[in-house]
Amino acid sequence: MTEPFELTERGAEGLGYLGLGLMGIPMARRLLQAGFTVSVWNRSTGKTAALAELGARPAASPSDVAATASIIFMCVTDAAAVEDVVFGPAGLANTPGTAKLVVDFSSIHPDATRAIATRLKGINGMGWIDAPVSGGTKGAEEGTLAVMAGGDAADIERVRPYVLAMARRLTHMGPTGAGQTTKLCNQVIAGCAMTVLAEATRLATNAGIDAGRLPEALAGGFADSIPLQLFVPRMVQGIHSPPLGHIATILKDLDTVVDVARKTSTAVPMTSLAAQLFRLAELARGADADALEIYKLSETKSR
Template sequence: MEIGFCGPGLMGAPMVRHLLRAGHRVRVWSRTHAKAEALSADGGHVVETRRELTAYVEAVFVCVSNASAVEEVIFGLGGVLGDDHADSGAGRVRYIVDHSTIAPAATREYAARAARFGVEWVDAPVSGGVPGAQAGTLAVMAGGALEAFEALAPVIGAYAARVTRMGEAGAGQTTKLCNQAIVCATVAAIAEAVGLAERCGIDAARLPEALAGGWADSVLLRTFVPRMTETGHAPIGAFKTFQKDIEALADAAREVGAVMPVASAVQQVLRLGVAMGLANADLAAFIDVVRQRGA
């Protein structure tokens, strides 16, 4: 497939490389030109503008930080479907695949706007983090029309071990919020356990070994305990990403009347961490909040 990819960052760049290895032709755009240019050696074709993609590609994949960035990339000035052009059609583009994590309500709005151009919108947020993107083992939860999903699932399979359609537009984002409710609460609990172990004089770095095979064992435990007890690990994301996702979760829960007391508590911890200046710290920065509060 001829693909355009907007947002080749920590997650997006390895996804593009998997697409290229699978034989797809990928044209890459980034606000930071160097990020796109870095993929040239792998066979990516760098484009100067988002609008340029409409002349070449059948599907535009987006992996950016938030809903505002998604809107800007697709509908903004010079965007893929921006209306600032005399020929404001979609060109060859048939599908938008959004791998960003944004609010379900925003997704439904964007899907309706894309439909006016005859373009199908598939919300396809991912789980598995940078290691999953690099290994090609991401879990992708999707929303959108069945025909679009069936056309795109084999393409997404280049970097995903599992691609699951959960319903119409917005269903993928809702599922990702469920994922983030579990992930954020678990990482917060791991930080508290590490903090308790340290206060009691136990070597917290050995928790994964001690708990292996028990109910507390998990990928998250094995991933985050080393990040909370050792230095020198490459970042896998920013703390503010967790905050953004939990804020979206809180909004979605409020809209439907879902009761989420644990998520509400995690939301306050995340806000505290950002207020402490940890917004750009690694996702493991829950431990810094715990240590600060316990100091």
Template sequence: MSALLPRLGFIGIGLMGDPLSRRLAKAGHPLVLYNRTRAKADAVAAETGAWVADSVAQLAAQVDVVITCVANTEVLRELMLGAEGVIANARPGGAIIDLTSADPAATRELAQLAAESGLSWVDAPVSGGVAGAEAGSLAIMCGGDRAHVDAARTILQPLASRITHMGPVGAGQVTKLCNQLLVACNTAAIAEMVALAESSGVDAGLLPEALAGGFADSTPFRMLVPRMAERDFKAPSWHLRTLLKDVDMATAQGYRQASATPMAALAAQLMRSRLARGEGESDPATLIRLYRDDAQRS
């Protein structure tokens, strides 16, 4: 990379990709965008001066660094592989920074294929949600060679309050799965707690104030309890299906490593029961319905 800011390609203008790409443009990076639904990329381009590519191949051929922030491992594979994919079309010596929450084993496989084509790879999944993306206060956990992570750090700085090198390629993804395992189990326990409070005649909406600063306090607690108490599951800043996807990957990683994940497996089954009721796009706070709304209707 030159002393000038590298030209970035950003693939995936979704809930997270929209504010992240805007922050990178605001930081002064020349930016090329691609999204399967072009209108989302066009909206960012209209406000930032970024250019919108017609294809993944076109984007990859024009930038120094490709940043991906897509829905899941399967979409990531599709973007990277094949004659029209990133790996086949990126400039030799270029870099890939993947912000997707993806499977660690697949990440290592794709990174090896990228290396064979002269491309570096840093897996850099994020935590902090849409609010963190908008504020530039995400926690980013990175896997890759130290030199590659250091180079990625200079690019990712406008997005994060904390960037941690966790180890070789795949280590960032494992760390994110650990994060999501804890979030999912916490969400399930919070739903039980709110249900217990309500069934005992306690106003659950007062719980965040009552428990603030104690051992039970946490960011998920402060976010989820009001939504559960109000049964407010619309316009979520994160989706049940996304959390379930990550917890399923965490349990799969546990299976590979012979590391037991019984709490994560239970949380996944509880979330899957809501998914079966068509609530995949709802806030994970919908788990309260397992204990209160559904029980009251039965």
């Protein structure tokens, strides 16, 4: 595994980061702390200030980032946002892109990824890696993210040292779109786990036992998992700020799973149910609420 400090001996490439949300800020910060030169852009410019204090170069547009960076990282909300950043006014497509790479950490439909990558390559020659992540804001802060990537093998190796400044693991899963498909598999597990853990936690509470001790009681057994240890305490204690992820985000991904499942004749009954539960949670708690607020769906009034 190549470490960032080894790279500096060969001469690091100029980096860019587009999209400074819950994930983008801590990920870009880790690049800066590793000593890399990073240009940053965000639709709302206020979020660039803290990174500028760490040495980041605020840019006026995605095109401005691409003018100085040879590897451009991106993490935005959905496919429409990716399209706008790439093909909109002052987007990446407006800058010469030969020998440059986009590494998209966003979670979008595999079909959209392939279409965007093909179109951008045809316009300016810029390459594309779809590299969605797992690990949430905690993983972004601590550099423990798991990154699942789709694209050319040589391109993956070119960006690996930089990605590993932000993540613990980078796995090449196949051609363009394979990273997004792998993330959907991750979301099947994570999304269903949230709903099941909310159910178990509510059962414990309603039955009169201390639900907060479930992680301790089940540690090391077949029910133990990172979600159990992380999610249940937050549910029980009502810790939802900062959110681990928004309801709208997990719902978007689960809806994408259902669409890909339909196209591939794959039965996903558990995921379909989880999506409907999150849809109810979105109506009850709001799109920007923490996904773990799904636990509150089963609240009952005091008798």
